[in-house]
Amino acid sequence: MAYELLKGLRVVEGASFIAAPSCGLHLLQMGAEVIRFDPIGGGPDFARWPLSPGGDSLYWEGLNKGKKSIALDLGRPEGRELAQRLAAAPGEGGGLFLTNYPVDGFLAHARLAALRPDLISLRVMGWADGRTAVDYTVNAALGVPLMTGPADLPDEQPVNHVLPAWDLMTGAYAAFVLLAAERRRQATGQGQEIRLPLADVALASLGHIGQIAEVLVGGADRPRYGNDLFGAFGRDFRLAGGERIMVAAITRRQWSGLLEALGLTEAVAALERDLGVRFDKDEGERFRHREQLLPLVEAAMAARTQAQLAPLFDRLGVCWAPYRTTLQALNDPQILPPDSPLFSTIEHRSGHSYPTPGAAAELPGLVRQPPGTAPRLGQHTDEVLAEVLGLASGEIGQLHDAGVVEQS
Template sequence: MYPLLTGLTVIEASSFVASPTCGLYLAQMGAEVIRVDQIGGGPDYRRWPVTPGNDSLYWENLNRAKRSVALDLSHPQGRELLQALVRATGQFVTNFPAKGFLAHDTLAAGRADLITVRVMGWADGSPALDYTVNNAVGYPMLTGDGPDPVNHVLPAWDLLTGSYAAFALLAALRHRDMTGAGGEVRLPLSDVAIGTVANLGSLAEVITTGADRPRLGNTVFGLFGRDFVTGDGVRTMIVVVTHRQWANLVAALGLGDAIAAVEVTRGVSFAADDGARFNHRDALFPLFESAIGARAHADLATAFDAGGIVYSAYRPMHAAVADPALVANNPLFGACENPSGAVYPAAGAFATLPAMTRQPPRPAPRNGADTEAVLTERLGLSSGEVAHLIDTGIAGTTT
């Protein structure tokens, strides 16, 4: 954690990945993020993976360093309390619907400079998930080698949207500091997805060529890159992104003469032309398959490291977790007590900031752990008033 956003309080009412990710990143940079959920937990409170005791490992990691308020949001008074918290702080992050009791105009009626960041599915307000948006923009029809679509396991659009939401909130805060104006920032998953397609040139590619890109399996489009199997059976991804890497890869594998012969036959030069390496992969790949397949992975790794060649063996996630460079010896991780009681390294802020020490990660709260304190601090309720809310089931605390 870093104390860069100390003094900033954000109310978060959300579920699943994108909106909680926004709150997580803000909290890791020092903001006080108060997550408000239904008493007993929202729809993601038991989201898999879970412990044997049915505590969500997903939830307690996406909600680290936050505070938790539990309210009965089905009750008018519970909704009024959430509205009051939003107005009292002036910053609100949510993926709840844009209509109803959390509509920005409704909330801003009591706080004109309120900034709301609303994560959405589609721009028209209709629901969508990462997995359905990904299908809509076409990536599963580019992944794999066909004919069936291949979904991604990683919820990339959720994570990108959460990151962009945190950035957008800070930009809106800067605008408010300069003008005094609040407003609602709407951030649909669909716009993040199709906008990213455009930023990567793929939208222009389809329009200008009039066709979809061919499905290439593990081959990298437009570069020399693919998976190869070493002599001892280790499947390894190799990608060339600079001309020097190409020269060093050819030298490491002793393929100079064979590559030169292909260049003469095809009338091309591969030395400084990514496109030529890609277009003539039918001639190049068999040469590399043979050379790589004749050597052990450890031998190749030594040669590749010396040449600055980008490569990585495929491995299951449990092997990555056991890699000291990634986890045990990585200052990103720290020890932290978890609400579930499970013991494992906890991730802190990703960035390393100059002249600042990354603070240890903090745990996620139990549902309602901070209800009493937040209602007292932020709304000025007395202990008796808070006790009455708890006794009547409007507010909840951990048990």
Template sequence: MYDLLGTLSLIEVSSFVAAPTIGLYCAQFGADVIRVDQIGGGQDFHRLPVNERGDSFSWENLNRAKRSVALDLTRSEGRELLVRLCQDVGTLATNLPPRGFLAHEKLEAGRLDMISVRVMGWPDGAIALDYTVNAGVGYPALTGHGDEPVNHSLPAWDFITGAYGAFALLAAVQRRAATGLGGEVRLPLTDIAMGTVANLGRVAEVVHTGQDRPRLGNAVYGTIGRDFVTADGARVMIVAINERQWQGLVRALDLSSAVAGLEAAFGVSLSGDDGVRFRHRDAIFAVLEKAIAAITHAELVERLDVEGVTHGPYNTLPQAMQDERLFTANPLFTMSNNNPSGLAYPAAGAIATIPQMERTPAVPAPHIGQHTEQVLAERLKLPAGEIARLVDTGIAGIAP
């Protein structure tokens, strides 16, 4: 946690991953993020993984350092309170549809400089999820072997959208400070995905070649990189991403003669051009496989480290959590004891490191409705009697 956004307040009405990530990243840098949920929790409140009681570990980690207001959004009075909160704060992050009671044009009717950042599926409002978007933009067609698509389990487009959404929100806030103008930022997952694909050069590549890339299995596109197995059965990912690392890999495995043989056989030089090496990757991989299979993992690591070649083991998450650099001695993590699930465990704070500032510990997620009374009094100036009426009639909810 870093106190860099202490003057920013944000209403968040969101579920699942992308939109909550916008609020999470802002909260980790000190913004006052007020999450508004349906009383009892929204559709992601019990999303797996959960404990025996059904408390979601995903929810409580995507909503750290936020405040929680609970309203009955199925009733008009609850929706009206939410609209008033949005207009009072002036900044909203949501994945609710662009048409509805939180439509930007309705909010800005009561506050001209209103800012809304809205995560969507398709630009026209049609539904899409990270997993369908990933299938649609072609990445499962590049992974694995054979003809069947291979999905991956990381919702990458959701997290990229969340990060881009936090950036776009701060850009809109800066514009408002300079001009007094608000506005809506729409973030369709499909556009985030296709824009990112284009930024990686893949659209230009398809236009140039007229076709898609072949499946590469575990090989890295455009360079020499793949998984290999050592004599003692350890599987290691090795990537020689540039000329220096390629030459280091050749020295580490004593492959000068073997590489010279490949160069003579193919009539090419394997020095100085990643593209040439990539085109002859199968022959190079065969040489690497033989050399690596003859030595232990410990010996391989020692040799690669001496030559500065990038490598890493294949871990399960439990194994990764034994690594002091990744986890046990990583200052990113601090013990979190007051989580809604009741489980104490190391939790991630702000992911960035700012050497000039003190990193403060991760802050727990709120209980649903934990700050309802506080926020209604503070932001809407409601008297205690009116807040009590809202709670008694079920319009507002408070934490047990």
């Protein structure tokens, strides 16, 4: 389950892919009840990769753990009506609806608010004008893949990023906005429609970190810098034993610790005198003069092993990490300790047991419960129809007989 900070809130989720379901997961892990409805047989992400050896979606299993599931025939008016009633079901902590269905249609806010005026609906979108988008297409439209990759790539050759950053950020931001609207409803009794386009989260994020201003004020796109850390000193280095590590020297302590560990304090001081700069006081100067600094650092790194540098780096406050595969990382007890409060080994619906994360935040004084498992599709259909919509057993039976709902 989760912490219980949001105990008493009921969120209904009619959504697929990453952004909206991850929002529901964040809320659940803080104690909200999350009821997910899907088409009978599963929605468009029910079998999405990665898959278990048996063909179950590990993706769906991870994003929906702990949620309740109801399966509806959304192609029929009766199924769509049940989805509407569920989203707008009565109850003090209810009336919170999370979706990525289109603005217009049977789940439009106006249709649902007619059933419950204080309804809060949060709709994750692609673009604000209704066009569809996913993380990869948003990045392509905003120029991110043309800033990514080796510096010697042709200007027109994009490099896509493997991490769906905007999806994940949108899910987290959606949870924040939904709770902000719920706080307003407590004070005013008013519902709210919230539209949250993936592209707007991306644009706002680039603006927050100065990248929009950089391009518009400077009048040019940022070029590729390969693995160099933009605006400070950092990149990958190969060591004497063949290992490759990433080093980032942003703060003064990280920079001075790196020089001390590599025995470069005097050599870099001489370079500063020649150039008339102070690398310790201005991280930007380290980036600006990286072509002069890199040969010194590369030679010092190439003469030392990771076993030699690791204790020095850690003692001197150097920010660094070895390059490893994900499998190597997960076998490192420092990364995934057996007693980690974040992870619990859970047996999942796929039949596999593996370390499973719960809520990422640590709240001292409160108990973080082990995460749940993803439900079987339609596992809670009868329970939800009875407890949330108040249907009698005979009514539920008729819906089953008509094929409008399904219970796994």
